[in-house]
Every structure is written in C-alpha cells, then in structure tokens.
Amino acid sequence: MLKGGFMNSKIKSLIKNLTLEEKVSLCSGSDFWHTKEIERLGIPSVMVSDGPSGLRKQDYEAGENKVNTSIKAVCFPTAVNLAASFDVDTVKKVGEAIGDECQAENVAAILGPGNNIKRSPLCGRNFEYYSEDPYLSGKIAAAFINGVQSKGVGTSLKHFCANNQEYRRNSYDSRIDERTLREIYLKSFEIAVKESKPWTVMCAYNLVNGVQMSENKRILTDILRNEWGFEGLVVSDWGAVRNRVKGIAAGLDLEMPYSYAAYDKLVVDAVKNNELAEEDLDACVERVLEFVYKAIENHKDGVVWDKEEHHILAREIANECIVLLKNENKVLPVRNDEYVLFVGGFAQKPRFQGGGSSHINCVNIDSVLFAVQWNSKVKYEEGFSASNDSYDEVKFNRAVKAAQNADKVVVFAGLPDLYECEGYDRGHLNLPKVQNDLIDAIAKVNPHVIVVLENGSPVTMPWIDKVEGILETYLCGEGVGVATARALYGKINPSGRLPETFPLRLEDNPAYIDFSGDVTKIEYREGIFEGYRYYTKRNMPVLFPFGYGLSYSTFTYGKMTVETDEMTDDETLEVSVDVINESDIPGKEVVQLYVEADIPNSRIRRAARELKGFSKVSLDPGERKTVTFILDKSSFAYYDTDINDWYVEGGDYVIEICKNARDVITSRTVKVMPKKPKKPVYDENSVYKDIMEDPNAAKIAKPYFDKYLFKDPDTSSSDEVATEAFGSDPEIFLRDTTLRNVVNMSFGKITYEDMRELIDKLNK
Ligand code: BGC
Secondary structure: OOOOHHHHHHHHHHHHHOOHHHHHHHOEOOOOOEOOOEHHHOEOOOEEEEOOOOOEOEOHHHOOOOOOOEOEEOOOOOHHHHHHOOOHHHHHHHHHHHHHHHHHOOOOEEEOOEOOOOOOOOOOOHHHOOOOOHHHHHHHHHHHHHHHHOOOOEEEEEEEOOOOOOOOOOOOEEEOOHHHHHHHHOHHHHHHHHHHOOOEEEEOOOEEOOEEHHHOHHHHHHHHHHHOOOOOEEEEOOOOOOOHHHHHHHOOOEEOOOOOOOOHHHHHHHHHOOOOOHHHHHHHHHHHHHHHHHHHHHOOOOOOOOHHHHHHHHHHHHHHHOEEEEEHHHOOOOOOOOOEEEEOHHHOOOOOOOEOOOOOEEOOOOOHHHHOOOOOOEEEEOOOOOOOOOOOHHHHHHHHHHHOOOOEEEEEEEOOHHHOEOOEOOOOOOOOHHHHHHHHHHHHHOOOEEEEEEOOOOOOOOOHHHOOEEEEOOOOOOOHHHHHHHHHOOOOOOOOOOOOOEOOOHHHOOOOOOOOOOOOEEEOOOOOOOOHHHHHHOOOOOOEOOOOOEOOOOEEEEEEEEOOOEEEOOOOEEEEEEEEEOOOOOEEEEEEEEEEEEOOOOOOOOOOOEEEEEEEEEEOOOOEEEEEEEEOHHHHOEEEOOOOEEEOOOEEEEEEEEEEOOEEEEEEEEEEEOOOOOOOOOOOOOEHHHHHHOHHHHHHHHHHHHOOHHHOOOOOOOOHHHHHHHOOOHHHHHOOOEHHHHHHHOOOOOOHHHHHHHHHHHHO
C-alpha cells in the first residue's frame, strides 16, 4: 500500500492527532457499505460494494436502509464459469470491466473474488467459488484481482479461509490438519495474495481449528502478513466479528458493517486497562487509513461505462466458459436447416447467476429463444418451469409429442433458484424430477437429444447414456442465451473445461461423511485428498473428471520436451509441448500440466497427480503451436509439518501433459533433489528401516544393529517354532522395530547408554 513518502507521513500524523475513541471508531464501518468519516481531521469515507460477477452497489435512491436494492448493472459469468474458461486473460478482462464500473460509480473496492475451495458439491455458494483445485483457484483469482486493480479499484479476496459450507456458516469450526490447510485451503489464497496483492482480504465467518477467523492471529497476521507479505487491509465478512478486542489484536482491521458502536467501548476500555496494546489498534487504524487514501488517490473522475458494451463483453466472456461434455455422433453443432425443438423453461427464462449477496440487478438478459429468433426452424415447448420443480402434465406431454417430429431436441435443464443460494447448502445433486423424467421421455421418442445445463455446481445425469449431447453452461451471466446459441450452432467452438469433478453419486465425494451434519465441528478427515486428488488416487469412476471438456476440433499433441532430466529445487524447469489442430474447425485447447511424485519408498502420502500449469491456446485448422510451462519448487513440494515449510522430497517426478485429471497424453520423468536436504532427526522411536535407508545414518548404525539378538549366535534361536513365528529373515522383523525395542530385545548386548550414544552420533 502507500508505504513511504508523503502519504505515509500524513497517515502517521493523522494517527497522532486522533483521540483513542476516534481511532476505535475508524475500525468499523459507518453503515452497510462505507468506512467512517472524521470531519474534524478531514478523513473521508469510501464505499465498498458487493459483486463480484458484476457490480452490486446499493441504490440509495430506493432508501437508506434498502441494503439489498442495487443499481442496474451487467452480470458477467459467475466464478465457476470463469474458472471453467481456464483462461487468465479472459478473467482479467472481466476484472477490468468491473474495475471501470466501480470507478464510474465511485466504489473503492469490490467485495470479491470468492476463492474458497469446493470441498463438497453441496456447498450453496459453490457457484461463487472457482474450483476444487487450489492452483486453478489461485491463478484465476489473481487474474481477476489484477484486472480490477489495474483500474485503480480495490478487491476483497474472500472468504479467508476454510469457509466451505453454508450450513451454520457463522459458527462452524473447520478442523483441518496443518498440511491440508496449507496445501489446499490456504493455498488458493496464498497464490492470489502473492500474485496480485489484493487491496483487502475478507476474513470468513467460521472458526478454523477452534479459533474464530475474525480473531485468528495465526492466520490473519502470522501467515497472511508475515509469511505471505500481505500489506493490505483485513475486513471482516459482514457480521463476522465476535470479540472486537481479540480481533484487533489478531490483525482484523475493519469491522463491517456498522455494529452501532457495539464494541467501541470495550475496545477503548481494553486499551485503557492495558488488555490491548495501543500499537495493535494503531496498526489497524493505519491500514484503514491507507486503504481510504489509496482509494481516494486512485479515484478517477469522469470514467463512464457503457452498459451495452459490457453486455456484449458478457457474451464474449460466456463464449469462453461453456463446457461441451458429450457429443456423440457429432450431434453438435446443429445445422441451421435442421428442425430443432427447444424444451424447458430455462430457454425462455435462463438461470445465469446465483442468489445472495452476489446477485446482480441486470438490465439486459439474453435468453436462448431471443438468440435464435432468426431461425424459423426452431420451435419451443416449455415442458417444465425454470422457477420450481412442479409437474405440469399438459406441458410435459406437449413437449414429448412435439419432440417426435423434430430433427433434434435441445432440453434446457438446470437448477431452479431455490436449489442453490448463499445461506444454505444443497441436500442432494439431483435436478428436479420433472426434468429428468422429461429428458427420459423425450429420449424415447427422439434419438437426437442434447441437454443444455444451467446450474451452479455438479448435478447427477441419470439420462446420460440416452442423450447424444450435453453442454454445461453453469451460471453464465446475462449473455448466456447468445453464447449458448452460438455454441449449439457452431458459431463458437466450446472451449471450457470443468473446474471440478462431477461425481457419479454424492456418496462418492470424499467429504460426504463429514460435510455438514448436525455438528458444529466439521472434521476435514479426507485431508489433502479433496476433489480429484481423491478420485484419481482411488482410481474411482466419475461422471466427468476435473479438467474435462470436449471441442468441435480435434487436437493432437507432439513430443514433450523438458529442459533437463535432473534438477535441484532451487532451479526452474522449462517444459514444452506442441499442440496441433487436426480438424478443419478453429478451436481452443486447454493444455493441462500435472505433476506426480514417483518415489517408491516415500513416507509422504501424495495425490496421484496435481495440477501445476494450464494454458488455453487458440488454433486455426492445421495449426501447430508450442506451449511452454515453467515449473519451480512449488510444482514439486509438499508442506512438511516437521520443518513447518514446503519441502521437495528427493526423487522422480512425472511431468504429465493431460487432457484432464484422468487422461494423460504424454509424460516425462525428472529427478528433483532438495538443495538443502532436510536433516533427519533420530530418537528412541526411530525405526531400523528409516535409519538404514539414510546412507550416512546406516554407516554409523550398522555395527550396533549387527549386535542385535538374531544376528548373534549366542542368543539366536535355532528353535523351528520360533523361526516359524518370527520368520527366517531377521531383517524383516527388524524393519519397523524402534531403537528402544532393540535395546529390550538384545539381552544386554546393546545397552541403554549404547542407544543414547548412537542417537547422539546419528544427530550430529
Ligand atoms: C457475504 C459476503 C458479502 C457480504 C456483504 C456476507 O454475508 O458472505 O460475501 O460480501 O455479506 O454483502
């Protein structure tokens, strides 16, 4: 933020001049969306607003207290769609457009992006989050933030952290082991913080490992600021504050919204009674003021934004986010001269955004029926409502009847608004029964059925084998209808990829047992095996894997090259692969790079593979392009809780170029060694195997082990029964034996003192 220089000294002098009460008051909002003004010292107030799939700024003309009435704005594709684009340039464009809107509307920061991991497909806010993969989430979040902030407008990276469900969202405790927290739930934030420096981070409602996030000094200060170098403001989620005194000590700078000074007196008293250090309060005040003045300094008068232009942009962005899931017998694209029946209320009333604080008040919504008005070969039957799951037999039967005479039928299915929303989780993965039944019934009378889905997170598809085509449009923003029509008719070539696994059944999800339930402590027992890390490790069948998506083009891959076969973890590695468009249709391929540790004796549980690079390339017919990735330590490391740091275990790593998390196209193995190998620490509980696998330790320990009873003719048993019981190879039995057990069983040949001496030597 504004470090050094004039502004820094201005802020310091303001802090000196503020009374204790004024300082405390600055640490909470003045209303739902504004920071406080202190007229006496000329400290201005700035406004923040929701989003982030568009601008959701309160419309004050509707009334001061109408906090949920917002001005008209453009709704871009939701977070899940942006992640499905697998394209940082696309996402940055959305950020830039929203940045312009914020400038024009004098909004200092937009409250997003949401960067929580989709632990379960049931989370009611999954449409607001990017992915089940922290690397993809972090990169997409960083692109969004960089886009917005390039316009001199701040962002609020939320909800920090481990806020993965809506059930009891203000009070549940995410119980997560340290490695999992670091590798999965903090990782998406770490990448975004380091690569885009958000102006603000929003602390989540929940607790993490017993500590309310709004009081979590370890995460808000030790990790976020001290380890990752975050210099911005930490703001509470709306109503996330429980104990403001603890919050200030933990580094929670700004409480939102205004809590009617509920906590101000407590904070003032705490400072007066020396229960809260005034420096901690000053640090929060300084960051609030830095944010306010940064916003003021970056504000540009006279920025205008054109709703029509942004509407067109919303369509362009939507083009990048649609995922083609099935295309049997080349049922897609549909030809203009084919007689096509559109079925389903969503064709008329699309579902293109989710409910809750991200809901945009749109001006202009493209339905797919509007988008195909030019084509007289398209007929429409509602079949079922988009608003609920009720049956209407007349409509149902009319749709089935009309389907008999069509060349192709496109069913627009999806989740009605009530099925997924901020504030509550889903109970199942099913589409409304009426929709599944109608798809079934239509597939019986017409062999060429295409299903277009409008949903914020995975659904089951009991009819999957009965239809020829499936397009997943998620919640694609207000341009959804035009983008979908373009994809159906081949005006664009679908190029999105799933940013999450679609399981076959809810019960397959690794968080299934521990997710929600009637408890406040939510154990993340699946650990690092979250999302595709679990399905791939178990080699389980899924409906569609992470990273999956088809194209109308056919892509092939050339040889993969790696810069070297051996490296240390302080070096980088360049990996290249050629992609070729073998078809006569221009298209975009998403090249995905995963890394798999191939270390047979490893003591570290690793996922089968982890995404470490992706790149979307546009290829004309017959065109070949080389895609290059640079890998570094973070591509190979795991979080080691012995040393509390990232560590690369020495050994082989397979670099895989994949179509998706399950489909490896080509791979190369590289040996990566740690530059500074971790020094093993030995004690009484160290086992024979570990010591003997460490060449230095083995040399020192061998003479001791040689004295062990089975190797000593005096104590070795020649009894056949004993051999039967313990085997004829003493080493097998010895493998997992601790040093102290060796002492017990050596009949005095190895003493306790010998063991201490050995441990000392080993640790030297
Ligand atoms: C949500 C945030 C949102 C805030 C302000 C909270 O309930 O969790 O995502 O930014 O409200 O509307």
